[in-house]
Amino acid sequence: MTVDTVGPFRVVGELGQGGMGRVLLGAGRDGRLVAVKQVHEEFAEDEAFRARFRREVEASRRVSGAYTAAVVAADTEAATPWLASEFVPGPSLRQVLDDTGPLPEDAARRLAAGLARALLDVHGAGLVHRDLKPSNVLLAEDGVRVIDFGIARAAEEGGQTRITHTGALVGSPAFMSPEQVEGRDPTPASDVFALGATLVTACTGKGPFPGRSAPQMFYAIVHSEPDLGAVPPGLRPVVAACLAKDPAARPTPQQVLQMVGMVAPAARPWPEAVHRLIAGQRAEVARQVAAPVPRMDPTVPGTRPARGRKLAVLSGVALLLVAVGAGVLLLGDKDENGVPSALWVVVPEEVPTPGGTPLSQVSDRYTGKLPDCEQATAAVRIPGGFAPFGKGVANSVFKSGDGTSLHSGCTWTSRSGDKIVLDWQLFSTGKGPGTGAEQAKDRHEGLYLRGRSKREKDVGYAEEVHRLAAEKSLSDNNCVYYVRDVNLTVFLALSGPRFPRGGCDADAHAFAKGAVQAVPR
Known part of the structure; x- marks a missing residue:
């Protein structure tokens, strides 16, 4: 038939x-x-x-x-x-960038106004798009269209997002906001962040945060400033405002329209x-x-x-x-339980939590300050031949959603091109939604990539670790570890010839152990 x-x-x-x-x-x-x-x-x-x-x-x-x-x-x-x-x-913005290159400033300004106006419609309906990106933006004859509400979610639903249930990120890595990366509920401000990232891509052909793999991008989104050097000066202020780390500091779509200013009418709006x-x-x-x-x-x-x-x-x-x-x-990748990627959207993945006590009842284990880079060099036992790269970050207050955490980060490099990157984040009960352990768990799972990450428990120095499988998607990083111990998380990345892909796990565990033990209880 x-x-x-x-x-x-x-x-x-x-x-x-x-x-x-x-x-x-x-x-x-x-x-x-x-x-x-x-x-x-x-x-x-x-x-x-x-x-x-x-x-x-x-x-x-x-x-x-x-x-x-x-x-x-x-x-x-x-x-x-x-x-x-x-x-x-009409082609998608992604197709336009691939086929014709970045947009000139006047077209990018028109795009900014159209995206802001579209978000007014989306947010006015009580929704958050959650996946604004160049492939979901059409350049039609009469202007911009925002499409694909397949993962849109009602803003008033509240509660946990899918990430906290399955450990899967909802959205596209290069255009996700810091709060989405950390597993928190996306809000209208998250769409504004994606608007800013989309504008940078439209103007330059590449995103505002470096990284050839999702973990690299996630780290940059949360901790690094965007690269706006190639964005036209006239658009740089609005893009910078949209990409603020703190959702409360970002403009509303209406304010974006005001910042962009009047766009001249045109019968043929695009190049x-x-x-x-x-x-x-x-x-x-x-x-x-x-x-x-x-x-x-x-x-x-x-x-x-x-x-x-x-x-x-x-x-x-x-x-x-x-x-x-x-x-x-064509089933593609499989997760640790053998579920093929084609079925991930309908087969939830269990998110294990070590220990028999609910995290809502777990007290903070770490209550002091995080190490600075000088302290970390000794505590982590950084090998000879490595020197700190820059001053790093020591005990800065990081705001995300309705909570705050303490953050330290250090990088060491060698003359032969090796690199060790460590990042600590300390969550405290009373400074965010839930206990410190619950907040740390949300952060930990927010960086889990189904089908790419491998979970490890009973490592001795922390409650749980997940590491990314050694494969080409890791780009320059040969070993990437995410560690959680009660209310503390540690990110570790190793690269360079000293840490060969598939042969750096022993070093990674040793450095991760030192990083956890460097934090006073």
Whole structure:
């Protein structure tokens, strides 16, 4: 049996597909084009996944405005649930950067205003987008569209985020705020941080924080100042304000609009190279619409339309997921329990907590100050030939969300290019949500990467450690360890020829042990 329709929409072509569903180009009875996200049948049978899809539909319906792609229709109770949104021809900002390079200052200013206006609509609906980034921003003929509310969450829900339940980060590493990295609830201010990171990327082609791996980015997001040297001077103040570490210090979207100032009207708002991309996409859509109706077999998730190639168009519901071929999921990475990555969104991961006492009842073990770099050099037993790189940070107060923590950080380097990086964070009961142990656990799990991190317990010097597997994604760091002992966390990274990838675990444990023991109880 073949299918030519989804709900009331005739299938015209395919926009994209993945492990969880496919996105089709559809046409209504009135001829209007829509983008239809259709969930694969195997996931439609999972009630937890269906519930998440209902929430996505509800979130998308609550947002309306000229700067988002509006929901046209949906059926979450169908045998194969689907969601249809306004079809917006136009490349994503990610595609524009890849194909034509960074935007000039006037176009970046227009982008900033459009993103701020879109966030006003999103936040006005009581939502936090949580995944604003270049691939979720379309440059349409008439301006900006913000798309994909697949992980949007109601701002008033409160409580724990998914990260504290599963140890999985929700969002895209390069565009996450410090509070998201630390596992705290994202707020509208988190979207403003992502707006700032997106603007830096639009102006320079790269993000504001260095790192070729997620852990490097996470560390920089929380502890380093953004690199704004290549951002046009006229936009630098608004970008810097958006990227403030403290959410309370960031401007609101309305204040961003005021900082950007008046944007001149334009019939063609983007550089000509962008408008050529839009014209090319429109031509491809016209060709597909004029072609005979493609017929698709709904029993084979990977089936493509019988005629024509995939449309090179991003729409407001495209791009979830992992590729599918001939009905067989390409499972990708597996976590420590053997669960394939394609199923992580529906199979929660247990988050172990060592000890039999709930963390809410655990008293702080560490109550003094953290070591400075001179003290740490002796306590950690940094090898000869290494010298401190810079002054480091000693006992600075780090603000995040509604809590504060104490932070020290040191780096040592050798002439042969070796590097040791240590970072301490001390959480105290009464200075944040929950006990110090609960806060430290949130921080620890916030840096856990499912499928990449390996948990270790009973290491002797701390309650728990997770380390990143030695692989190319670690970039320059050959050993990366995250340590938690009650209300203390320690980050350790080793790189250079002295610490070869796959052969530096003994050194890492020794340095981590010294780092924990260097903190007075």
